[in-house]
Amino acid sequence: MKQAKNWSGLGRAARLAAFSFLAALSAMGGVAAPPLSAAEVPVAQDARVAGDAKRTRFVADLTAAVPVRAFTLADPYRVIIDMPEVRFDVPPERGEEGRGLVSAFRYGLFAPGKSRVVLDAVSPVIVDRAFVLPPQDGQPARLVVDLLSTDENTFRQRLAMASAGPRWGKPAEAEKAPPIEVEQAVGPREGVRPLVVIDPGHGGIDGGAVGPSGTLEKDIVLAFSRKLKEALEKEGRYDVLLTRDQDIYVPLGERMRMAREKRAALFVSVHADSFSEDDVHGATIYTLSERASDAEAAALAAKENRSDIVAGLDLPEDSDAVASILVDLVRRETKNLSVLAAKYMVEELGEAVRLNKNPHRFAGFKVLKAPDVPSVLLELGYLSNGEDERKLTSPEWHEKVANAVAAAKHRFLSPQFAERLR
Numbered sequence: 001m002k003q004a005k006n007w008s009g010l011g012r013a014a015r016l017a018a019f020s021f022l023a024a025l026s027a028m029g030g031v032a033a034p035p036l037s038a039a040e041v042p043v044a045q046d047a048r049v050a051g052d053a054k055r056t057r058f059v060a061d062l063t064a065a066v067p068v069r070a071f072t073l074a075d076p077y078r079v080i081i082d083m084p085e086v087r088f089d090v091p092p093e094r095g096e097e098g099r100g101l102v103s104a105f106r107y108g109l110f111a112p113g114k115s116r117v118v119l120d121a122v123s124p125v126i127v128d129r130a131f132v133l134p135p136q137d138g139q140p141a142r143l144v145v146d147l148l149s150t151d152e153n154t155f156r157q158r159l160a161m162a163s164a165g166p167r168w169g170k171p172a173e174a175e176k177a178p179p180i181e182v183e184q185a186v187g188p189r190e191g192v193r194p195l196v197v198i199d200p201g202h203g204g205i206d207g208g209a210v211g212p213s214g215t216l217e218k219d220i221v222l223a224f225s226r227k228l229k230e231a232l233e234k235e236g237r238y239d240v241l242l243t244r245d246q247d248i249y250v251p252l253g254e255r256m257r258m259a260r261e262k263r264a265a266l267f268v269s270v271h272a273d274s275f276s277e278d279d280v281h282g283a284t285i286y287t288l289s290e291r292a293s294d295a296e297a298a299a300l301a302a303k304e305n306r307s308d309i310v311a312g313l314d315l316p317e318d319s320d321a322v323a324s325i326l327v328d329l330v331r332r333e334t335k336n337l338s339v340l341a342a343k344y345m346v347e348e349l350g351e352a353v354r355l356n357k358n359p360h361r362f363a364g365f366k367v368l369k370a371p372d373v374p375s376v377l378l379e380l381g382y383l384s385n386g387e388d389e390r391k392l393t394s395p396e397w398h399e400k401v402a403n404a405v406a407a408a409k410h411r412f413l414s415p416q417f418a419e420r421l422r
């Protein structure tokens, strides 16, 4: 009994640590934003783009004025507008209605207490003005960002100037990949319950795929991940941590790092994507490989890896400087374990639901790159497929799949831990 108490204490510690990670992420930003109650958070009621290929204006109607800052990013051309937390109550199709220099835009929570709008630009632009008009004469407050078309050189010069100072979205020290320590790379924590990290994909500003009837991938995967956590915790044998438990964006590298820092026994990233051909269907399990198993897997990995770009993050490619034989050995062991976890998932899921015709595939998913944590990516189904979309929104289906995945985890974790704790 005493032991059980300690264990649950550790579970809490892990959860608290995850929370302080989010707080640290929040502290990275330049604007201190005290937490607001839901009633106090300003609401964006509408947003639109007007103008032409020379000059384009983005406008959002707000229930209260907020401070904003806007800057540009390259590759691809984007304009980032940062502000304290705002609730977006904007008609969902608005973001697709591009005009002039803006092809599309999206918005959402970017970090605790911070919201972000990302405008996709069709060509190099500069931010001419960015300001917020207070509400007056019965009109809502108005956020206005004016963009001007520019040439590539001017665009790059402005970028260089902007990146000289601190700004949101710029990788802080904590964002850089920590060196891989071999001592740390010995696998799960000893003497405590194994930790499973579940990673609901996307979130906040990054909505992920959209189904024919408007279902968002980020909502589906969070609902499912909560079910999976429940199913795993029922047994009382594991600690379970979600990389996000709200509608918030978390950078890909941070998701992976959470699993590494907590020395997770297994990392499961959950997605539900779309594919251009709507007859593609069924659940698929992916593991990491530099060479993709097929073109479809490669395309999916490329899409998932764009998550940070979608959210307006300007990160350098992850530097993979460590190349020791020991790390290679650990990597190989991790890879084998990941493949084993995927195999069990295919078997258990195959009993419960319809699988993709090729249920285990591999590709270069960024989120699966931890060298020392076995990692799999579960694609629940394809939102682009009508039948899959219906299932993906059904709580009963979620429960069935969560139980099957939990069964696979038991098979994966039991023998491994018996051996490791000897």
Ligand SMILES: [Zn+2]
Pocket: 201, 202, 208, 209, 217, 271, 272, 273, 304
């Ligand atoms: Zn996804």
